[in-house]
Amino acid sequence: MSVSSPSDPEGSPCPLPRRQVPRGEEEKVCAVCGDRASGYHFHVMTCEGCKGFFRRSIIKGVHFACPFSRSCAVTKAKRRQCQACRLQKCFAVGMRKDMIMSEEALRQRRALRGQRRLAREQPAGLTAEQQELITILIAAHQRNFDSSFSQFTHYWPAVRLCIPSPQPQSPPEPGEPSACPQQDCLDPDVLPDVFSMLPHFADLSTFMIQQVISFAKEIPAFRSLPINDQISLLKGSTLEICQIQFNTVFNAETNAWECGQHCYTIQDGALAGFQQIYLEPLLKFHISLRKLQLHEAEYVLLQAMLLFTPDNASITQRDFIDQFQEKVALTLKSYIDHCHPMPEGRLLYAKLLLLLTELQTLKVENTRQILHIQDLSSMTPLLSEIIS
Template sequence: MSERATGAQTIREALTRQNEEDEDEEGNLSEDDEPKACGVCGDLAKGYHFNALTCEGCKGFFRRAIKRSTQFRCVFLNKCNVNKSNRRSCQACRFHKCQAIGMRKEMVMSEREVLERRIRIKEKKMRDAPMQFSSQQEETVQELLCGHRGTFDSAFYRFSGFRPMDRNIFPVSENSKSTSEPSCACSPPSSSSSLCGGREETQEGEEAIKGGVFTALPHVTDLTTYMIQGIISFSKSLQGFRSLTIRDQIALLRGATFEVMQIRFNMVFNAEKGIWECGHIKYCIDDAVRAGFQPLLLEPLFKFHHTLRKLGLQEEEYVLMQAMSLFSPDRPDVQRHSVIDKLHENLAVTLKTWIDCKRTGPEKHLLYPKVMACLTELRTMTEEYSKQILHLQDIQPDDISPLMIEVVSKNPCNDL
């Protein structure tokens, strides 16, 4: 990157630029069953969902309604008639009718439960898969390696023109700890603390952090924008990604960018020292604190990097992880679920077959489920990351790039 990453371009521009999830919690009606009406709107019912016979639209509506934090309100005293043509007009009455026909909120699975179920289903399908690494799988791995190596500079030689890292302000939490201890539960040992600058925190520095001034944020923004641009380029290098519509490409990138970024950062993570060695620049967890990120994200993220790094993954396994994260069919606003799900399943089979055929030693038998567990754990941190980026934008709007905001923003669902 020859100039400082400004993030002025959007994902659509970088690519040359409703959400009806298919989690399948319950079984659908068989082909021999006669058509039946949705108990909420009268549309064609596809099966029993959350304990009631409903169409796919009302199934998705009820799921999203349960997960939202605010309540619906009806301006017509909850007396609206809900049918197929006007079901989107009053969300409150539609939701009340869902409850009235017996739909149960406790049957709505959390995102983590959905991910775990998907993993179990895929693992079941792969148990009887032949243990031979095919030429097609080899081509898949080579395509991923080529795309990765062309878009990820592990020595960060191309990361130039960035705003310098300002380490003059330190985490407030250090005041109550001795200098021989880590600065927080997820910080690296004090032996590597010199990489983050001196340890003498001034009163002015403490007051600046309390006042919402985060000195490392401009540099972290430049680094993040640089990484996002690389991830977009990596995605565009993949034939399966290019075959999708622009809308699906954007939806996948919005959902996966944070996860792919962390997988790439893990490749330069030194677990012994607890630091990220990005060429001539080295980062520790305190730098993220100086940039304004909070323990609710940093503590599990730091633990994730230790866990994943200790698996000793090969480059091929890292790039397959990135691709599996990218091609996740359950991202918001994805339209071609079945196509993306097939891509994801093929990548999962390729990873498992690679481990079974290329790895030696008893540890290989647990490696695949451990990798899948890491992907699941990473997914749970994405929402918190988005919240913290949006919060930082409120505090220091000039230091958050438009590209970062587009990645973490969420379009409102058309049905809510």
């Protein structure tokens, strides 16, 4: 009785029952040893055992020697008795060593098979209605959100008021021009309250609010609502949507919002009068949202979810708005499931819902501080109307 080898699965001490061959189907046999074949391997119909033996022998580069006359019988029962003759038989029936894949190629093929298996396990793709919704929202966003802020050039620039340092300075050397009291960069001794961002922030708020309004008006479901419902929805969501749009230009490495030629940090917000109780959570929110690496479709779906929030008591078409928000939310969930395979998509939808809750808290504090900074709200009637 032959002893089974761990490297040769066909030599199992408990042989599997022989497969019943349907009538008209010829059972395939290994061209090397005569065992039941599992398919074509390295150009020849072979069993799994001979396939593995041939691959291991070539990869390891082993040189076998036959102790007899190099004419040993290679059968299912005797195939392990002489490896030299078995390998010779492999070549004789046409097995090709140039078809053996490297370990790296095998790893890549296994990874590809794993991806395909995960793709089959993923839920079905988006419906035609969901795809159409995403197309409408992306088109509205791209037409109305100026990510380069090129149209913002007509607004007031940031006002940097620079006064001479109160500390005595040495007089300039002969022939050296005297320093201008208004410089591009602030002196370390200049107090923050002489750096006014209020006019600039007022115009920036107006600019972004106008973009949100234009975005909303391009959504058919929004246009179908009565004008009073449209106004209510915009009042309830515009500040939050502005933050979602603002996140698309946020640089998580520098903690700055890069808006074309303009660049903002929370320090600029502090110099406009906003307090740290709002600015620190705001920065944390933008860092967390940016780390999720959302697609453009997910950004616009978030904006639509915020827009269609029927919280205002004066809303008349509450059922329609609630149903549309649910449709947007389901589309976002389906998009994440379809386009963010595991582990990337793990809990992504839940994380977004938590961030939207944080954004609601930020909006309340933002509104409170805008009302506190009376100069800001008085500079922009549109902002004043939104928070009223």
